[in-house]
Amino acid sequence: MEDAHDDSRCRLMPLIRKLHRWIGLILAIPFALQGLTGFLMVVLPQEAPGRPQIVQSGPPLPASQLVAAARAAAPAGLTALRYAPSQGLHDPASVGFGPAGGHRPALEILVDPSSAHVIGTQKRSALYGFVLRLHTTLLLLPVGRGPMGWVGVFLVGMAVSGIVLWWPRSHLWRSGLWRRGLMISRKARGLRLWRETHLAVGAWMFLLLGFMGGSGVMICYPDMFPGGGAGQHRQPPGDGGEHRGHRHAAGADAGGMEAEEDGLDTALAAIRQARPDDTITDVQMGTPGPFVVRVVQPGYGANRPTSVRIDRHDGAMTVVTDPGTQGVGQRLYAWIRILHQNRLGPTLPGYAWSVLIGLNGLALCLFSVSGVVMWVLRRARANG
DSSP states (O other): OHHHHHHHHHHHHHHHHHHHHHHHHHTHHHHHHHHHHHHHHHHHHHHSOOOOOOOOOSSOOOHHHHHHHHHHHSOTTOEEEEEEOOOSTTOOEEEEEESTTOSSOSEEEEEOTTTOOEEEEEEOOHHHHHHHHHHHHTTOTTSSHHHHHHHHHHHHHHHHHHHHHHOOOHHHHHHTGGGGGGSOOTTOOHHHHHHHHHHHHHHHHHHHHHHHHHHHHHHHSGGGSTTSSTTSOSSOTTSSSTTGGGHHHHHHHHTSOOOTTTTHHHHHHHHHHHOTTSEEEEEEOSSSSOEEEEEEOTTTOTTSOEEEEEOTTTOOEEEEEOGGGOOHHHHHHHHHHHHHTTOSOSSHHHHHHHHHHHHHHHHHHHHHHHHHHHHHHHHHHHHO
16 A cells, blocks of 8 residues: 555656746745845844833823924824823833724834833935845735735645655655765755755644744735634724825814824723723824824733724724634634734743744755755756
């Protein structure tokens, strides 16, 4: 039975090997860029300066006053897009600024919540922004996310076909010689060295490689998977979406553009009264429509926040997403996004996962380079 299985496997091997080789060669550059940018997205945040520690001299001032103080220190032409209250006695409040109508702050101004004194600024890394765009779209905006999803599909196929090509035959399992496929011989040189490195690293990394490719596909095409469609909160409503085209009209009706923090204190007071056990993490501003406030419920953690849309004038609230009401598919999809985007936080599992994700990125670069080198060396040997 085992011999028959090996015979049928041998008949398929040439086809699988050709598909694996030519897909790898054709997509070597996209695969290498995915690996390199994935590695850099793990490393670059570690180089960013941490938030300064402060000693608050009294009770916190109203949020609107902190936003106004930050605006006075912000460059002209930028809009307050995000407010994050202090999370402790030594943590400053922050106000994110960016172009009007945007949703991703380019600059954060840190403010002492007890005195409204500006204590520093933090700019979003231009290099990290470039790396992020390259990773998610290959700079093919606005169509880049679709092609990147297909790169993920092929990456899953490469992981599966790679482990099939590596899988030892029956007699190697019986003799224990299959373990050699997990190691690189000290005597290996030239083509043999590249091949053994390619095979050994692939055997160790194929599960993680397949997961990252598959989860990338789910992020690119969320509506194709249970729990990934409308039930997921991918961009807070009101932060540059449905109200972006109505900014001018709202300003005209009011006789002038209202400040982004108008009604902020009322909204935060309503949230605290209605949800006293929740922790407010940030408020999306920048539009004349309702605020979108993210809060963390006890027992769920910062990676699974609740989003609440709240009217800036009367405090009326609508829950947009609530992890407590999500189905199994939505919870699974949320955790897949957390793992793919390396958002486990500063915990021991989070640090371990960061190391694995970084190694996975380097491995993907290695596969691309070693695959091309092996093809070139084989061509040279055949022609020589």
